[in-house]
Amino acid sequence: AGDNTVSGRITFIRDMGSSVEVHLDCDGRDVLSVVQPRDWMGAGTGDIAHLRLPQNQCRVLAA
Known part of the structure; x- marks a missing residue:
């Protein structure tokens, strides 16, 4: 939990x-x-992961 954090499979x-x-x-x-x-961390396909997105290291790309 926290700012700029997402969770997903x-x-x-x-x-x-x-x-x-x-x-x-x-x-x-x-x-x-x-x-x-x-x-x-060596997680595998199907595992839940929590991704922290530090603002100064993010790049947004238009699709």
Whole structure:
């Protein structure tokens, strides 16, 4: 819980070497996170994850 925090079910994980791509289903919306390996907790597809979005590190892309 807290500011800029979302929770969702992990739907996809891809090891990209220097980072991990993680997709979360957050109430029907796909949220993509790229996580550095040292921060990766090793959760699996289907697990619930809590994603903290530090304002100074977020990038919004138009679809």
